[in-house]
Amino acid sequence: MEPGRSSIGDLAFPLTRSELVRRIGSPLQRRRFRRARAAVVVSTTVALVAALVGGVFGWPHLVCGTGLQQIRGECVGVNDGSHSFDPGLAWLTGRIHGMNTEVERLAARDDVEAFRIVLMTSFSLEGDTDLGGEQIMRAVEGTYTALMRQNGFAETGSGVEVAAEESRLFQLHLANEGSVQQGADVVVQDLASMIDDDIPLSMVIGQSSTTTATEEIARELSELSIPMVAGSSTSTTINNVQSPGLIRAAPNNEDFAAALRDHLDRRAESDEEPVRGPLVADDNEADVFSRDLADQFRTYLDPYLVQKSLTFHGSAGSGNTTVYFDHITDEICADPGTNAVFFAGRYSDLATFLRSLELRGCRASSGLPITVYSIELGLLPDMVRSYSGAECEPADDDAAPEHYRLVQASAFDPSWLDEDAWRPAGFRDYEAAITQTVRAETHSTSAPEDFYNGYSLIYYDAATIAARATLLGFEASDESTVAASVRNHLFRVTREPTGSGRLDYLEELEGRVTGRHIPILSSDCSVEALDADPFQTPDVPYDELYPDLAD
Secondary structure (H helix, E strand, O other): OOOOOOOHHHOOOOOOHHHHHHHHOOHHHHHHHHHHHHHHHHHHHHHHHHHHHHHHHHHHHHHHOOOEEEEOOEEEEEEOOOOOOOHHHHHHHHHHHHHHHHHHHHHOOOOOEEEEEEEEEOOOOOOOOOOOHHHHHHHHHHHHHHHHHHHOEEEOOOOEEEOOOOOEEEEEEEEEOOOOOOOHHHHHHHHHHOOOOOOOEEEEEOOOOOOHHHHHHHHHHHHOOOOEEEOOOOOOOOOOOOOOOEEEOOOOHHHHHHHHHHHHHHHHOOOOOOOOEOEEEEOOOOOHHHHHHHHHHHHHOHHHEOOOOEEEOOOOOOOOOOOOOHHHHHHHHHOOOOOEEEEEOOHHHHHHHHHHHHHHOOOOOOOOOEEEEEEOOOOOHHHHOOEEOOEEOOOOOOOOOOOEEEEEEOOOOHHHHOOOOOOOOOHHHHHHHHHHHOOOOOOOOOOHHHHOOOHHHHHHHHHHHHHHHHHHHHHHOOOOOHHHHHHHOHHHOOOEEEOOEEEEEOHHHOOOEEOOEEOEEEOOOOOOOOOOOOEEOOOOOHHHHOHHHHO
16 A cells, blocks of 8 residues: 555545545645645735735725715715715705706706815814814805805705706816825826816816925926816915915915004004014924915014014924913013013914913912904804803903904904995805705805804805806807816906905916905904004015015
8 A cells, every 4th residue: 555545444534525535546636735835824814915905005996985984084076965064064965966966967968067166174073173063064055055156056855956057067176185295196187187088177276274395285286277266275376376276265374474564553543552473483394374474574574573583383283282372471471561462373273372371370469361362263262251142242241351362364254244334245145045045954054153254254255256257268268178178267367255355366366366355354343443444465565565575
């Protein structure tokens, strides 16, 4: 008997084929069996490796759904509303998906042209984004409402109703770049692939904040001939010179600084004590917004600044929410000649700075609080508590002395919500559209306070401008793509009616918007009478208005 083979008496029955071959089969049969077994092992190993690789590279896409991928725990990319990005946005993105579906259905008709506008920002309501969840939600609301109006659509509570026959329709897609812009490259690639879609990309609205990554993305979109309306990104470094094809809906930092200069110059005519104080500036290299704002303050507010600036490292872009101002507030409070502070930083860091002033007890005994000057699109957090409905309520005379008063340049004034107040042309139509289009949801805009951060107004205006520019570019059709044609005709948008009045664009102003009002608001209502005629962004370069800027 050959070695390794068993006699029949040693076998246990019933026998499997493999056991029979192994025990008593011929050498040829046994070789074939070993080869088959080896092949099974190899194929199983290959399958496991493939599954592992597929899991590593495919899982981010499977988790997030079609067209999106997961980077650092967030789903990034461009979406039509079928994915909400954040549970808190699900009710709103569902409506956007319904609008987009209706546009796609109508676009199948020969007499209808459809275009795609993309809102690019962070959609993480609770991430490390520089925007708060309330700001993001209102920005999406404003954009959606403007395009619903452009389409002639109405909401029925259960879907979209075509209330008016329009031959030019708009879809709204949402581009999530992530809370710290980790998905920006993915978004740019997605946008580039949408230029020649059946419903082509015509314009991008974005971005939400200004960092070095924001500047790079604006340049990349410009190189792709994709036009952009800047939303809440207010740095002057984002402009039509650095990124041809870019205009803005909101005031930029220069506009805000000039509005504060106008306010201080008028106040100086009646005040006995001149305003003097340090610039408190964020030196975070990644935060282009804050560094640009500091530059604009130095340029425009120089007559009111003391020589020494005080700096801090802000939290923008890093996810670091701990910023300490103790050394700064100690120095400010110790100088009796300082009656003002000019804050160039993010609103989140400003709130921390104001708390530090409060805890320090600065000027509590003198009864003359320090005035902190800053800027924001809507009401800063510490400003909101001074307003009830649309009216500013001064502090009670019997209340404890204030450690500071807050004065800000804004793109929105709560008094515009008052029936008897002056307001920009178009604001009442905007307010009605917002409250009617996004009604019947507890999250949606329904009370005056829901308008206070200004984001729904700014993004409503941005979407209105984007739609108008799209139509002008499509009618001209002087390029191979709709996006490139729109890019050529941005400065034909003139006297466009928005929620903030009739806005103009002049090429020589580098994409800066003109005709927008910038009210000055205060936490103690002390500037209401002074600014009954608010500052309006001019249609000439600022150096023509302020000849001393060159020096």
